[in-house]
Structures are given as structure tokens and as C-alpha cells.
Amino acid sequence: MFDTLQNRLQSTFRNLRGKGKLSEADIDATAREIRVALLEADVALPVVKEFVARVKERARGAEVSQALNPAQQVIKIVNEELVGILGGETRRLRLAKNPPTVIMLAGLQGAGKTTLAGKLGLYLKGQGHSPLLVAADLQRPNAVNQLQVVGERAGVDVYAPQPGNGVGDPVKVAKDAVVEARRTLHDVVVIDTAGRLGIDAELMKQASDIRDATDPDEVLFVVDAMIGQDAVRTAESFLEGVDFTGVVLSKLDGDARGGAALSIAQMTGRPVMFASNGEKLTDFDVFHPDRMASRILDLGDMMTLIEQAEKAFDVEQAQKAAEKLAGKSGDFTLDDFMQQMQAVRKMGSLSKILGMLPGAGQIKDQLANFDEREIDRIQAIIQSMTPAERHNPKLIDGSRRKRISRGSGTQVSDVNQLVDRFFEARKMMQQMAKGGGLPGMPGMPGMPGAGGKRSGARQQAQKGKAKGRRVSGNPAKRAAAAQSEAAAPKQDGAAAFGFGGTPNADGDIEIPKEIRDLF
Numbered sequence: 001m002f003d004t005l006q007n008r009l010q011s012t013f014r015n016l017r018g019k020g021k022l023s024e025a026d027i028d029a030t031a032r033e034i035r036v037a038l039l040e041a042d043v044a045l046p047v048v049k050e051f052v053a054r055v056k057e058r059a060r061g062a063e064v065s066q067a068l069n070p071a072q073q074v075i076k077i078v079n080e081e082l083v084g085i086l087g088g089e090t091r092r093l094r095l096a097k098n099p100p101t102v103i104m105l106a107g108l109q110g111a112g113k114t115t116l117a118g119k120l121g122l123y124l125k126g127q128g129h130s131p132l133l134v135a136a137d138l139q140r141p142n143a144v145n146q147l148q149v150v151g152e153r154a155g156v157d158v159y160a161p162q163p164g165n166g167v168g169d170p171v172k173v174a175k176d177a178v179v180e181a182r183r184t185l186h187d188v189v190v191i192d193t194a195g196r197l198g199i200d201a202e203l204m205k206q207a208s209d210i211r212d213a214t215d216p217d218e219v220l221f222v223v224d225a226m227i228g229q230d231a232v233r234t235a236e237s238f239l240e241g242v243d244f245t246g247v248v249l250s251k252l253d254g255d256a257r258g259g260a261a262l263s264i265a266q267m268t269g270r271p272v273m274f275a276s277n278g279e280k281l282t283d284f285d286v287f288h289p290d291r292m293a294s295r296i297l298d299l300g301d302m303m304t305l306i307e308q309a310e311k312a313f314d315v316e317q318a319q320k321a322a323e324k325l326a327g328k329s330g331d332f333t334l335d336d337f338m339q340q341m342q343a344v345r346k347m348g349s350l351s352k353i354l355g356m357l358p359g360a361g362q363i364k365d366q367l368a369n370f371d372e373r374e375i376d377r378i379q380a381i382i383q384s385m386t387p388a389e390r391h392n393p394k395l396i397d398g399s400r401r402k403r404i405s406r407g408s409g410t411q412v413s414d415v416n417q418l419v420d421r422f423f424e425a426r427k428m429m430q431q432m433a434k435g436g437g438l439p440g441m442p443g444m445p446g447m448p449g450a451g452g453k454r455s456g457a458r459q460q461a462q463k464g465k466a467k468g469r470r471v472s473g474n475p476a477k478r479a480a481a482a483q484s485e486a487a488a489p490k491q492d493g494a495a496a497f498g499f500g501g502t503p504n505a506d507g508d509i510e511i512p513k514e515i516r517d518l519f
Helices: 003-016 024-040 045-059 070-085 113-126 143-154 170-183 201-214 230-241 259-268 289-296 302-312 315-325 334-346 350-355 360-368 373-383 387-391 398-408 412-433 453-468 475-487 493-497 513-518
Strands: 101-106 131-135 157-159 188-192 218-224 246-250 272-276 284-286
Touching: 003 024, 003 070, 003 289, 024 045, 045 070, 045 259, 070 259, 070 289, 101 113, 101 201, 113 131, 113 143, 113 188, 113 246, 113 272, 113 284, 131 143, 131 170, 143 157, 157 170, 170 188, 170 201, 188 201, 201 230, 218 230, 218 259, 230 259, 246 259, 334 373, 334 387, 334 412, 373 398, 373 412, 398 412
Parallel strands: 101 188, 101 218, 131 157, 131 188, 218 246, 246 272
Antiparallel strands: 272 284
């Protein structure tokens, strides 16, 4: 959603890099580019004016003029101001002292309230609560049936005493639901209310009547993040008519420009509390302004990535795999590899996971074209092997490879490639686990083996090999041999995953500390 804004801001900051001091002209040019970037992202004009004014004021202050790296300081200022307009800090649900906690959903038709009710119910269930979804949208055709289906998929109870389709009193349904929840010991009630195609008095009256009848602890305004500045106008109308306490952004994975997310908290004074970024019931989480700002600036979202990894990975299983890689308890087998791969799949789409890494904005096209089915093909090949073959892939000869390819519906070349890459990847991971860095590469910064004894031993060994190498006495032949050796492609561990493994300008592979900790 924020691709256009992200590209614009990256281009702006690129122009600042390498400057030891920022002039007034530099600051004005940067502010102008940021203004254009925000306006193109459909951010509300009052928000843009205030944002740019604050950035310019701070950029002219001492925090930039006295900084060792002014460009990075400007990025820091923009990041902090983005966090500010996104709400400043994470806002959690307020739970009632005496259950049930009543949460009312409001918004226009088509914003995704019914689906979001199921997502919120599943989220609350995961937090240890016992939610009850209430079908109080009795106008839209099949809205009651839809909520029942969504509730069943989420494993959450649904209160639907009326058939809907224009039949029943939504205010009475909502009021009775609170009594029913108290009787059945449900500690959270989520009321799905009716929406309209536009703002009208009937909608506001019904929503305010339900609010008065149930006295909700939270009123969440569900807004489609793809409707741009209309979202702000709609939110202001609902704020006046219903007085909501928080905002939920739906369809955050869309291809719109994201202006709603950057405008709504600032314009209404109400925080964005949740974000829905996919079609699955699990594509829903608490909205963190600092993490969203970090994503927009292509600084990654390591905290969300780590939280998802902690949920998906079995600690005991991961520990056993780590011990195998370190050579403490047997070999790391294809079974172990498949278990780790399945755990990664539990975290969600691999393209989304990789998109949380710092600098992922530079490989957007590759992530967009990433074929998730490749993982299924790898799994099919491994499952077509016998237990003995998975334990010891060296057993897999030509006839076995043909059998495995037929069983998995793939080519023999695919089986060959998987086995070869597995051996290369295992070798690389074992070296990383033992602190030796990536094979064929400089050691990773901050990790054992980066220029340590092991590294020195390798260098000595290479010197020894060079000493014993036969060298031609002809100067022309000697020069040609040296040139061909320099031009020869070097194999490295990263090639096991299909990447080039090119070090950065300093000669090191930069991997964030959090990712190293996950390994």
C-alpha cells in the first residue's frame, strides 16, 4: 500500500547521503519532496502542512546541524514525526472491570465489518478470552448468515436470534446479547452493526441507539484503508454521530496509496488500534505506529517478525535442530529441514515475511513475483522419499531419484537440485552454528569467526596451498592464469538458497542482530 510513498521518500533521502552539512536549500528541497510524496499518497492536506512544518523546524535545529551524519538525523526526524501522525503509541483494548466487555463495530457498508468481527473474535480467543459475536446487522442480505459462517471458521460463538434480511430489531438484539453473554459466561461481546453505502441519518440513529442501549466499552470505527481522503470525511461524520473510541483499518494489503492510515488518527484524534492486512482470519493484529513508520521508511519491522516467529516455532524442536547443526546430537536431516520449513510457513506468506526485513523495499519486484508453490514442490519431493533417504540423502542414487521424481510429480533435475542445495545449505548452517561465518565469505560482523582464530587458520591454510601450487616460468602464461583465476565465479553458501551472496562495500554480509538471534 505504501510503495509510492516509500519510493519517493527513499529517493529524497538518497539525495541527502554523503553531505556533511545541510544547507537551507537542502532542507527546503527535502521538505518539498516530502510534501509531494505525502500528497501523492492521498494524505489529508492539513496533515501534510503540519507534518512538513514540524520536519523543517526540527531540521533547522541543533539536532541536525550538530549531528555527525545530518542525513541520518533527518531520517530519524521523519520517522518520529510519522509515528506521531500515526497515533504516537500502541493503544490496547480497554476491558471492563465487570465482564462482559462490550465492543461495538461501526462503519460504512463494504468496509469489511463482518469479516473483521470474526478476525477480532479469533484474536480475542487467542488472548485467552471467550468472545461472543452478535449479528445486529439485520438489513444487508445474508449478513447474519455470513457472520455465522465467519464465527464457525474462527471457532467463536455467534448470537443470532433474528434471521435478518430486513427482519428484526437490531437494538433489541444487541441489548439481549449482553444479557446472554453474562448468562453464558462470555467475557467479551463483539456487536456487528449495519452499514450503508453513504452517510445518512438513519444509519447514525441506529448506531447511536445501539450504543445507548449497550453502553459499550469500545466503539471501533472500521474503515477501508483504500478509500483515501473519503475515509477522513466519513470518520469525522461517525465521530460526530457515534463518537467512536478507536479505528480499525481494513484492506491494508490493497494497492491504494495509504492516505487513510496516515490521516485518520491526526484528523480525528482517535487512535488506530487494529489493522487487517489480508483475507485470512489470522491476517489481523494490533496496530503499532512505530512499526508502521519503520515499514514506510523501509527500515523493516523486526519486532513483528520476531513475534510471529515466537508463535510459529516450537522452542524445543528448534533447540534440537540447533544442536544437530552444531554437531552435538546427530546429523541435520531432510526431516528436520521440512519441520523448520513448515514452521516458517505458519508465520504466513514468505513474501510478507521477507518484506519485514530492512531494505526489502529494494527487492519489491522479486518479492511480488515470489512463487509460494515452490515450497509445496520441495515438501512433495521430501515426502516422496523413504525415511532412510530423508535421514541420509547420500543414499539417493540415480534410480531412487527417478522414483522420487515420479512420486512427487517433478523432474529428476528438481530432485537433484534439492539434494545438492540441501547439502550446501547444511554445510553453511553448520558453519554458522559453530561460529565460522558463511563458507567462502568474510565472517559476519558481530559473530564469532569474523576475523578470529578460525578465520586466521583458513587464511594460513590458503597460503599453504598457494605455496605448493605449480607456477609457470613464462610471465605471459603466469599473467593469463592469474587473470582467469580472478574472473572465475566463486561458489558460496548463499548460492544454496539461490542468492548471489554478494558482500557489501565493507566486505561483510549485513544481517540484523534480531535475525542472527533467530538463527
